[in-house]
Amino acid sequence: MKFSDLALFLEKLEATSSRIEITKILANLFGKANANEIDKIVYLILGRLAPTYENVVFSIAERMMVVAIADAYKKEKSDVQKKYKELGDLGLTAYTLAKTTGLHDLAIPSVPEVYDELRRIAKDEGEKSVERKISGIAKLISRLDPLSVKFVTRIPVGRLRLGFSDKTILDALSWLEKGDKSAKRKLEKAYNMRPDIGYLAKLVKTKGLKDFSAGIKPDIKAPIAPMLAQRLKSPEEMVAKMGLVSVEPKYDGLRILIHYKKPDYLRTYTRNLNFIDKSVFPELASLGKCIKADEVILDTEAVGMDPKRQRLVDFQTTMQRRRKHGVTAKSGDIPLQFQVFDVLLKDGQSLLGEKYVDRRAILERTIINGPIIKIDEHTLTNDPREIKKLHKKYLKLGFEGIIVKKADSHYVSGRTGWRWVKMKEVETAAGKLADTIDCVVMGYTTGKGKRVGFGVGQFLAGIRAAGKIKTITKVGTGLTDEQFRELKSRLTKLEVKDKPLEYDVHKDLGPDFWVQPSLVVELAADEVTKSPKHTAGLALRFPR
Template identity: 50%
Template sequence: MKVSTLSEYLDRLERTQSRNEMSQILAEVIREAEKGEASVLMYLLMGRVRPLFDPVEFGVADKQVMKAMVRASGVTEEALGAQYRVLGDLGLVWFAVAKSAGGEKMEVIFLYESLSQIAAESGGGSQERKLMLIEELLGKLTANEGKYVIRILLGKLRLGFSDKTLIDALSISEVGDKGIADKLEYAYQVRPDIGFLVQKVKEVGWKRACEGVGVALGTPMMVMLAARLKTAGEMVKKMGSVAVEPKFDGTRIQIHFQRRGDWKVKTYTRNLEENTYSFPELTKLGDVVDADSLVLDAEAVGVDTKTGKLVPFQMTMTRKRKHDVAEQAGKVPMVFYVFDVMYKDGVSLIDKSYEERRKILTKAVKKNDWLRVDEYKLVTKAEEITKLHQLQIDKGLEGVIVKKIDSQYVPGRTGWRWVKMKEAEGSTGKLSDTIDAVIMGFYSGKGKRAGFGIGKFLVGVRRGEQIVTLTKIGTGLSDEQFKQLKNALDKLVATKADESYVIDKTLVPDVWVEPKLVVEVAADEITISPTYSAGVSLRFPRLVKFRDDKSVQQATTIDEVKQMI
């Protein structure tokens, strides 16, 4: 496919806000793609050169790209800056000043290789080499093609669709409708690489691509998530015999291990970001496991070196910053509570039952102090669940996770396979569970908060691919947290509401932000509200903690909120 053809498709995608129309357009792209370029096209459509879990970045900012534009166009930096102040988009600036540039019929594969080369440049002098490569590339593109390439380089190719839309498009391209989208989505959740999936379907057809899909070592899979039920009685009624495990207040990690190979250990967050650097303890993993390769599901929890007790979530999350991991590892050592195994010695285990996986896990991990298989108990009665839940609360943990003993490991939150119970069951004055909400924007502060630049922030929950408003929050934060939140939100400021937002005009915030930051919220109760687009709101909402470990796709849905009523 020519880059000119791709840019025409991008034009069509940019002009529509209809998810169905986007799916149809993307289906056309997939049909037209040659087998050898299908994966490349998918990555470019997502504004990347690698799948989401591969941390490859271009490493250029607005100022650097503007310098390359000056060199490629001959327009002065002052003139470009003036245009940028008006348009707010360097892609549009290029379109305005470079209408006679380029004209070569570049192939998509060549564009991909050029972008990959820019991303790969590192070390001394790399920024100048990047500028030269960008200048050269822009000189080979038309104004419209360059517009999209600049947005890709800056991470700003926001066309309003997600990987889920691409899966729908893949289904349409194969069978004419979304009839096989569920099957394709499952294959994607096990191996979340949209380029790999589309390429595989193009090569062997959708049936063979989906058959026998299993865990791949070194590629993170979407983790299994717990649903919500109000009472232990409902859990027994819907799930039958269950296993009850403690729920730790740590950070969820997926651990990939191989005894031989070019890497030994890789870890990933629940939203597929590699964070191996955060856990230097795991370099010793080979000493405490009886396996040549493993994929483990675990919770990493910090330990107070003086008391031996588990520390709060915020202390555990200090490992998120690369520059001081070694220092933090000394201050807050980790214990890894392993509760599932998805792969062992070349065999994917996700189709096996919970009990079978547990037996394999117990044999695979040797007894040691820092990598522990967490305890569980098989029960059949509601009162046993309630008793075990209260026992964990008394220990200072969050509660329990209840798991169906004959359940396979199914990515995402589907059915009543895993259910979480937090807080004291039947408690009054507060919801029995928290809500993971997406920050949509914020309001200027008054009084002391005027100095922070933020007084309250607006949050929403998911409704399909939309984000609907739920509540404003201005309590539960210390002064330091207000400053931390403002710094984080400043990096996400947007000139207008994201296309996924559904919001009443009376709630429009002073500053919009991109939907990227998730926070955990507690409240006293859920109330009916005609103002908030969720149809409900929260009474006395308050921030519990920042959830840097969660993506927007893992935020609470409106259906889950309504189950709490």
């Protein structure tokens, strides 16, 4: 496919607000793509070059793109800046200059050619890489027609923003094969096991829906979407729904998936599948000494320790270990211990379909407990009274509560069925919610007073319901100064120009900046009340 043909599809997508119409346009696009290019097309229309967990970044600032546009069309940098200030969009700026200059090459490059060149530019590092990146972008866009230029110049600076996500791509793949969304659940299951939307699209294109799942299995080089806990009101209800259960302490730390292969392959991911460089966790340098296997994928909770008191620290203190600088000093002040509670892969064999008690047995034969990594303790029971007793015990010891797991449950990504259930301290607190709520950050407002320095005053949070993300609260408390700064850094990377299609927001609640629906936060509150403005129909009182 010529990139100019892809640009025509991008123009249609940009002009469309209906999710159904977007899905149909994407399905049509995928139908015209061949198997050797569909993965590249999928990445490009999402504004990236790889699955998110590979962390391939362009490192191209807007000022660099201004220089590249000026070089491509033989303009003064100041003229490009003036036009950009007038239009407010680098893509439109480049499009306008390309139309008036008419210097683009007549030999129209294909989608794979453009993708490969963008990837080469993104991978360029070292001395004078900035100059080479600018030169590479300038040469590339000088070969493109004006419409293609509009979209290509937006991609490296993170401004493509067509208003859809990986989940919309799954809908479109179902529509491509079935003419409707009936295959979405099957596709989502595969995506959770291998969250690489380009790889998945290529499998569907080459094998069809009937046989594509044979190519989906746990891989040491790709994360698996983690299993999440549901909520039930009482131990009695837990036993009634789950039968024999494993009761374990709930740690208030960082959910970390560890991928290790001898002799020294190590990658770590958060519960949102964000890659964390191993330099952030120097404790794991000696991990190989603690594992009796050639390769494993482990599900863990990283918790900070007070080295003087030999006690767990709170979540806010543990979060200080996420910083990129001063890691060595912080690892001495707040050493981490990785509490292991599941094993998903061992020596090439998937364990996702094994019963939980069997996975625990394999785990105990695989891990050598020590100060860095340790299997968490557990108790098998079907007695509600014992569950209550263990809940009180772990709260007294400083844990967040308990996790209750169905003894014969398989490992299933996401929050489905009554397999894992959590029970926290707030259950027994008068006037409080029975538990925290996982919410999606939808946007944020700039701060006032002290918050001006942070760039965030409040963020708008919502919950998923009926295929939409509906607002339930605005949050401006419960974060430290450092957390506000980190939140701003993360939200800036997720900003989008327009409200995402799946957001259902009252006109009076719109934030200053919208963000992609990819950051999930855990909120506590005193109670839930009815709300005429929040589109969930409910609001959190005193959220934090």
